[in-house]
Amino acid sequence: MFDWTADLIAQGGYFGVFALMLAENLFPPIPSEIIMPLAGYNAARGELNVFGVILAGTLGSVLGTLAWYYAGRLVGVERVKRWAARWGRWMTVTPGEIDMARYWFLRYGWIAAFLGRLFPIVRTLISVPAGVAPMPLVPFLVFTALGSALWTSGLTLAGYILESQYEVVEHWLDPLSTGVLVLVIVVYLYRVVTFKPDSK
Numbered sequence: 001m002f003d004w005t006a007d008l009i010a011q012g013g014y015f016g017v018f019a020l021m022l023a024e025n026l027f028p029p030i031p032s033e034i035i036m037p038l039a040g041y042n043a044a045r046g047e048l049n050v051f052g053v054i055l056a057g058t059l060g061s062v063l064g065t066l067a068w069y070y071a072g073r074l075v076g077v078e079r080v081k082r083w084a085a086r087w088g089r090w091m092t093v094t095p096g097e098i099d100m101a102r103y104w105f106l107r108y109g110w111i112a113a114f115l116g117r118l119f120p121i122v123r124t125l126i127s128v129p130a131g132v133a134p135m136p137l138v139p140f141l142v143f144t145a146l147g148s149a150l151w152t153s154g155l156t157l158a159g160y161i162l163e164s165q166y167e168v169v170e171h172w173l174d175p176l177s178t179g180v181l182v183l184v185i186v187v188y189l190y191r192v193v194t195f196k197p198d199s200k
Contacts, residue, residue: 006038010047014056017048021057021152025064032061036152040159050160057152061117062145065127069140072131077102080128090192101125105133113140117147 009016020035036057043050071080081095104112104126113135116126130140 006041009035009039010042013048014052017053017056018060021060022064025061026067032057032152032155036155037159037162040156040161041163043156044160044163050156054149054153054156057156058145058149061148061152062141065144065148068125068127069131069137072128073134074131077129077132080132097125098128101127102129102132105129105135110135110139110143113143114147117144117151 009020012019017035017039021032024032024035036053039048039053039057040050042048043053075083077098081098084095084098101116104116106129108115112126113130127140127144
């Protein structure tokens with residue numbers, strides 16, 4: 001898993017980082033906690049520029065959130081919740097999670113667009129109530145980009161700094177990253193099997 005992801009990033013370069021982070025925000029096959037540190041490793045080894053990695057990761061992350069933003073803006077929260085109740089199992093999104101993100105936005109306003117990028121689940125779904133509100137696109141992009149940049153920078157720099165311990169990190173990160181992916185798949189399959197539409 002470690003080698004596969006590292007090779008994908010090395011071969012795809014900045015576009016590989018961008019594409020993985022875009023996918024992670026739409027349907028997370030590989031979490032950003034694995035993508036960006038590995039991109040940081042590649043940057044530390046001189047294969048990529050660390051600032052280019054951060055920029056590519058941030059752009060992919062921000063673009064990925066736009067799909068959820070426009071889902072909220074064009075469809076509306078009630079329709080999104082009904083969609084989640086019927087089809088949410090395939091995207092592992094429940095009406096309750098959408099309500100949680102909406103609560104964050106209604107309570108904290110534009111700050112949620114920034115802070116929400118730093119928390120699992122919320123960092124993607126916060127875009128839905130932002131679109132429903134509707135929060136103007138430019139402020140949404142600005143605060144989303146700031147939060148995303150902070151998140152991707154921290155992960156990238158962690159991988160960059162730990163490059164000197166590459167052999168040690170690879171030794172434990174390979175089974176760990178594989179375990180994370182297996183866990184994601186198991187949880188996903190469990191939710192697909194046990195998911196029940198919410199009639200509310």
